[in-house]
Amino acid sequence: MNPCEYxxxxxxxxxxxxxEKKDARCGYHKRGQxxxxxxxxxxxxxxxxxxxLYYLTLGILFKSKFKDKELIVKxxxxxxxxxxxxxxDKLNFRFKVLNIVKWIFFRFYPGQIYAxxxxxxxxxxxxxxxxxxxxxxxFYVNKGSFQLTPDLLFSLGEPxxxxxxxxxxxxxxxxxxxxxxxxxxxxxSCDLIQxxxxxANITFKIEKxxx
Amino acid sequence: MTxxxxxxxxxxxxxxxxxxxxxxxxxVGDNFSLETIIPKGLCPFLYHTxxxxxxxxxxxxxxxxLEKNFMIxxxxxxxxxxxxxxxxxxxxxxxxxxxxxxxxxxxCSYYHFESGNNWVVxxxxxxxxxxxxxxxxxxxxxxxAQVRACAKGEHISIMTCSAYPDFxxxxxxxx
Numbered sequence: 001m002n003p004c005e006y007x008x009x010x011x012x013x014x015x016x017x018x019x020e021k022k023d024a025r026c027g028y029h030k031r032g033q034x035x036x037x038x039x040x041x042x043x044x045x046x047x048x049x050x051x052x053l054y055y056l057t058l059g060i061l062f063k064s065k066f067k068d069k070e071l072i073v074k075x076x077x078x079x080x081x082x083x084x085x086x087x088x089d090k091l092n093f094r095f096k097v098l099n100i101v102k103w104i105f106f107r108f109y110p111g112q113i114y115a116x117x118x119x120x121x122x123x124x125x126x127x128x129x130x131x132x133x134x135x136x137x138x139f140y141v142n143k144g145s146f147q148l149t150p151d152l153l154f155s156l157g158e159p160x161x162x163x164x165x166x167x168x169x170x171x172x173x174x175x176x177x178x179x180x181x182x183x184x185x186x187x188x189s190c191d192l193i194q195x196x197x198x199x200a201n202i203t204f205k206i207e208k209x210x211x
Numbered sequence: 212m213t214x215x216x217x218x219x220x221x222x223x224x225x226x227x228x229x230x231x232x233x234x235x236x237x238x239v240g241d242n243f244s245l246e247t248i249i250p251k252g253l254c255p256f257l258y259h260t261x262x263x264x265x266x267x268x269x270x271x272x273x274x275x276x277l278e279k280n281f282m283i284x285x286x287x288x289x290x291x292x293x294x295x296x297x298x299x300x301x302x303x304x305x306x307x308x309x310x311x312x313x314x315x316x317x318x319c320s321y322y323h324f325e326s327g328n329n330w331v332v333x334x335x336x337x338x339x340x341x342x343x344x345x346x347x348x349x350x351x352x353x354x355x356a357q358v359r360a361c362a363k364g365e366h367i368s369i370m371t372c373s374a375y376p377d378f379x380x381x382x383x384x385x386x
Contacts, residue, residue, distance in 0.1 A: 001353040003370045021289075048349070052373035055345045059267030066270050074378060076346050076370040083375050169260055169287045172349035173217065176356035184215035185290050196260050196284040198294040198310075 001175070003048050003076040004130040010047070010174045011037060014209035017162065020192065021203035027144035028163035029202050030151045036209055039161045040171075045120075045139040046131040047171055049075035049082060053120050054168040057079060057141055060086060061112060073120070080127030087138070094156045098146060114143060158179030166195040167201060215306075216288050216320055217256045219245055220355040221386045223346065224339075229367065231377025235340035245351070248339040253307065254322045255348075257286040257293055261307055262345045264297045265332055269305055272353035283310060287311045291319045305332045347381055358385045 001009070014037050019029040041050045053073050056066060071086045091099070095114060102113050122137040140163050145153035170193045177183060182191050195202040226241040249255045264282045269276070275280045281298035294310045308329035332341075349367040357366055366385035369377045 001350055001357060003350075006349060006353060051349060052346055055263050055266055055342055055373065058263040059270055059272050062267050062272035062274055064267045064270035064272040070374075072375045073373045074371065074375040076373065078369050078371050078380050081371070105274050165263075168263065172259065172352045173287070175349070175353040176217075179353075179356040179362070180362045183288075184217060185288055187215075189242075192289045193287050194289040194292065196264075196283065196287075198283050198285040198292065200284075201289075201292075203289045 003078070004080070006175060007046060008130065009098055010052050010178065015039040015174070016207055016209045018205045019192070019202060020205045020206070021201060022150060024197075024199040025147050025150075026163070026200040026202055027147050027153060027199070028142070028166075029120050032151075038098060040167060042139045042142055042159060042161060043159075046075060046082070046133065047078075047167075049073075049084065049133075050054050050139075051171050052076060053084060053170060054164050056086070057120075057164060060118060061114070061141070061143070070102075072123070077127075077129075077196070080129060081125075082129050082131075082133045083124035083126075084120040085123045086120050087119050089119060089140075091115075092157050093116055095143075098156065108130065112143075119141070125135075163195065163202070165197070165210070166204065169193065169196055170204070170206075214270070214330060216254075216291065217352070218321075218355065218359075219255055219351055220379065221223055221245075222351055222354055223384045223386055224248065225384065226231045227380045227382040229377075229379050233379050235343065235379075236376070237340070237343075237379050243339055245347065248344055250307075250332065252322065252328070253330050254286060254293070255351075256320065257284075257295065259348050261295060261297055262283050265305055265307075265341060268297055268299055269334070271299045286319075290317055293319055293322075293324050300331070305334070306330070307332060312375060340372065342374065343379060343381070346373045347383060350383055354383055354385050 013026045017035045019033045022031050041047050066179050075082045099113050117137045118141040122133050122135050142158050191206045192203050212378050224243040226237045250364050263282050281296050285294040295307050296310050300306050309324045368383040371380045
């Protein structure tokens, strides 16, 4: 199982992710929300590349100071591969307003105050990319929406895809989930997997897409 | 409910080639078992979840007000949900520590986690590069699943770490 084969394998058995449980504030998901394969990543970004990119993305969003050289990331392909570089666009009006509100209440409700709209751009391709990425392609990191009530989110103009942290948490298990017909602990019951946030406890049910 | 959780099979990680200069000082032909890659007693799946937080905090991430600048992450198994706190220690070391046991929904069947258990995550050249481990992790799982399913063919995966322009190519072989 080499890179690229992993993606083509998981693409061959379309799955649906359904948000089953939500215990606390989360700007990404509502209970009952469903995602198919296209909602896994930002745009048509290769999921294997996205897994590599997320390793640094979280830190960038939380103001880590990585060296410039570290912010160039390649996908895991050995012969054919794609190289990405981080970039930042101006925030839209909604995010700017939200930043002001967050700044006022930061002492009481600390949260991320974004400086820009983060994206990864393809800067080099070697060989043929199975996901057809070409130099100049940009993929924006989904920063979610603003939660008004647990099941009512106010869109900030981001794509309505999966939370990147949830993706990173279960992407490595997708192939084994398919081969072994479920997670080991499922034992015939629902196939559930949860996000890394222990307060929000967003739990997803994964099932085969029957469409 | 079964007590079984995710599992990795016995897989050898070999440094196949190096392009340029490796910051983690890998050498071609180096071999690693999973026991030498993952901090002793820490679940590999929980470790994988913690990796982006470790990278972030090691590079000065601001998760919260300075006096409590830590992050809590939990394992992907919703029937266990072991939660760990990730923070920088007084001597700039990065620590993973198990938070209160009541956050667990049931016991982990493979690892004995107690409140206060902690691991100091090594930095530097004498430890398997965490960024590289993050890159190879999906393929360790895929290979393990193939082994358990007795899939035909050689159980080998070849991939690189995510660094560029200098990068390391790994060969994973199921033993």
